[in-house]
Amino acid sequence: MHDLAxxxxxxxxxxxxxRTVVLDRDPDxxxxxxxxxxxRWADCRFAFxxxxxxxxxxxxxxxxxxxxxxxxEIMRAKSRxxxxxxxxxxxxxxxxxALDAAAEQAGLAYAFPGTGMAVDLPPLPEPHHxxxxxxxxxxxxxxxxxxxxxxxxYGFPLEDGxxxxxxxxxxxxxxxxxxxxxxxxxxxxxxxxxxRGRLFVLLVATDxxxxxxxxxxxxxxxxxxxxxxxxxxxxxxxxxxxxxxPVYPRIGFRPNSPMRFYGLMA
Numbered sequence: 410m411h412d413l414a415x416x417x418x419x420x421x422x423x424x425x426x427x428r429t430v431v432l433d434r435d436p437d438x439x440x441x442x443x444x445x446x447x448x449r450w451a452d453c454r455f456a457f458x459x460x461x462x463x464x465x466x467x468x469x470x471x472x473x474x475x476x477x478x479x480x481x482e483i484m485r486a487k488s489r490x491x492x493x494x495x496x497x498x499x500x501x502x503x504x505x506x507a508l509d510a511a512a513e514q515a516g517l518a519y520a521f522p523g524t525g526m527a528v529d530l531p532p533l534p535e536p537h538h539x540x541x542x543x544x545x546x547x548x549x550x551x552x553x554x555x556x557x558x559x560x561x562x563y564g565f566p567l568e569d570g571x572x573x574x575x576x577x578x579x580x581x582x583x584x585x586x587x588x589x590x591x592x593x594x595x596x597x598x599x600x601x602x603x604x605r606g607r608l609f610v611l612l613v614a615t616d617x618x619x620x621x622x623x624x625x626x627x628x629x630x631x632x633x634x635x636x637x638x639x640x641x642x643x644x645x646x647x648x649x650x651x652x653x654x655p656v657y658p659r660i661g662f663r664p665n666s667p668m669r670f671y672g673l674m675a
Contacts, residue, residue, distance in 0.1 A: 455573025459491020525666025
């Protein structure tokens with residue numbers, strides 16, 4: 410059984426970081442903390458910035474059904490699609506067993522799995538990869554390259570990724586976002602941002618043509634190194650997709666929070 414405190418940390422990191430990035434995308438975005446539900450919804454084309462998550466601890470089956478119905482109602486009121494994030498360890502045994510059926514009853518379709526991870530950071534050496542140079546995101550050109558890497562890696566249209574990051578001041582200043590360049594061309598990217606005294610790793614991506622060469626790991630190490638050096642943070646957290654999950658244990662991250670993502674039924 411995963412430590413409940415780790416799952417609470419993982420959920421709270423999502424709520425804190427997504428408040429920052431969603432309000433950066435749109436100062437008038439829907440950012441609310443409702444009973445048992447955190448809404449972080451930019452209503453933009455980049456679906457990861459359209460987020461609802463359940464925040465109760467020890468949720469039983471009956472309460473889960475009500476929360477899922479409420480979450481689906483919030484999502485239906487939006488013009489753009491997004492995801493409900495569910496941290497499974499925040500549910501009791503009965504609610505976990507009933508989760509998929511209750512989600513279907515609420516009109517939600519299972520999309521994909523995820524995993525919350527964390528690490529207490531040791532002293533970090535300055536990262537190096539023989540194929541790469543690293544460049545911090547400081548310009549609109551960098552932002553577009555960063556967005557396009559995520560779109561290609563996760564199968565989004567390019568304009569969707571660009572809609573999430575274009576014209577952001579935060580991503581050019583408050584976020585420690587880095588591109589990994591091979592022969593001057595961006596092939597991988599990763600970022601860290603401080604939240605509640607921790608570093609949160611987000612939007613790690615490698616161009617599909619250049620995967621399995623250690624580029625994602627290298628640029629993640631760079632973002633962690635620079636973020637820790639700037640903030641003094643000694644703990645880091647992240648949420649990994651199934652595709653990215655194998656990278657992070659090599660850096661020291663430990664899986665601690667199974668997650669499930671749901672979208673509205675078509």
